[in-house]
Amino acid sequence: MAPAVTDEERRLDALKRAHDPASGDAARRSSVRLEDYIEVIFELIKEHGLARPGDIAEHLHVSKPTVTKMLQRLAGASLVVYERYGREVELSEGGRSLAEMLYHRHGVIADFLRQLGLEESKVQIDTEGIEHHLHPDTVEKLAELSAFIRDNPEWWQQFEGA
Secondary structure, rough: OOOOOOHHHHHHHHHHOOOOOHHHHHHHHHHHHHHHHHHHHHHHHHHHHHHHHHHHHHHHHHOHHHHHHHHHHHHHOEEEOOOOOOOOEEEEHHHHHHHHHHHHHHHHHHHHHHHHHOHHHHHHHHHHHHHOOOOHHHHHHHHHHHHHHHHHHHHHHHHHOO
């Protein structure tokens, strides 16, 4: 009979897998900044009709040369349409598709945290902190749980009263 695995061993194994460069998790972590850029570009276009490098820099608290470097990377990955020294950035079809997925994910997580009764400022900070680290399956389960809570207010009242 194999010895029982402790919680600590499971946590250590999970940490090891999460930081293994050969795993998809490590690659996903490296894309966090890329996702932030896509999100900001998407939101700026929604809000103002266009996204300019200076506005992107302002929203991400980075320098304009840093934005230029990332925009070149995003253009190389066919996620944005950007010309060097250009005044605005557009999302490609692939970039728009990614942005819509990121927008959905952000909304699901924020909605769930609001249902927990958190203040809006905490909802936004916590959503930004965790959204890039959740597997898409986890996000969809959160969406299902949020829908269940919304559709079963008596269940949620029991939970809150516990």
